[in-house]
Amino acid sequence: MPVDFNRPVPVGRELEYIGQALESGHISGDGPFTKRCHALLQQALGVPQVLLTTSCTHALDMSAMLLQIQPGDEVVIPDFTFVSTVNAFVLRGAKPVFVDVRPDTLNLDESRLESALSPRTRAIVPVHYAGVACEMDLILELAKSRGIAVVEDNAHGLFGKYNGRYLGTFGALAAQSFHETKNFSCGEGGALVINDGALIERAEIIREKGTNRSRFFRGQIDKYTWVDLGSSYLPSDILAAYLYGQLEQRERIQNHRRNVWNTYAIGLKDWAARHDVQLPIVPEHCEQSYHMFYMLMPNLDLRQRLIGYLRDRGIYTVFHYLPLHLSDMGRSFGGRPGDCPVTERVSDQLIRLPFHNVLTGDEQEQVIEAISEFAF
């Protein structure tokens, strides 16, 4: 039997809730299930406002609009991340400044941050890679001292913690993903976490096509109208129903994923040490979200050979981000080979192993056994 890299399946009452949404007759955005997701996430994270969005990409787009990013502004981004982290800000005319990542956690290297800041820097966007926290104390301190906003790209890190505090609660804003590869999913989806209360009302407007419709629905005004920039960033309540079914099972999902992660870490430890393969490093003060398990192979050739070797055995693995500064867009902003050596190296070396909410012990044994027999 093949071992899938990802298998997004219902684990609780998702289908029942979708049925309820359909029967209720409210399947557009901001229906009863969207409100239940908002309440659950606000309470679980202890934050003033969470708004579901159609993707994490859109939550990032909203963040750039909320911060009124404009041409001439600079935004500091780790080089090792998904395109959306940077694209959201470039869409508003900002210039990205890419910072290399730490060789241990693959997170924005905070020791390189200060030299990346300029009087034009408007935002720093740390990404908690694999749901392991960035060094938020230092990042926040630097940002505060310069009056720069922090937007956490927390696509991987829901329910992960840094020094006991939930990821997504540090920046003025944070973006979550509920894409099918994430711990909790509704196919395509996301959320904007708003920690700065002053941004809540405008976030509602931007999400509702630039109108004050949310105030109208709350009975605060008797007509709604176009008041600002915006677009349509609210997901259907059918998707929110599915997502609510997933979020309700958060303890079960996270326990399962913790087991999967620990099984890989224990099962591959000796083989990795013998072959100079780096397994994920999670600092003591970080409680990870158990989003993924990756390995850093000694070089690109071995990484590619391992992916092919596992595929021949019906085991599906993937690599991750390419260095942003070397993409066509990155080069157009001045990116050159050698600018971010750690990203350039780990991008060649990284392989992600099968990891999902219904991965079985037998499947994991198959993966670990196959890797342990990979000779080089």
Ligand SMILES: Cc1ncc(COP(=O)(O)O)c(C=O)c1O
């Ligand atoms: C770090 C990071 N940010 C943002 C995204 C975009 O998420 P979405 O597909 O929900 O737009 C991804 C996608 O996986 C990601 O890895």
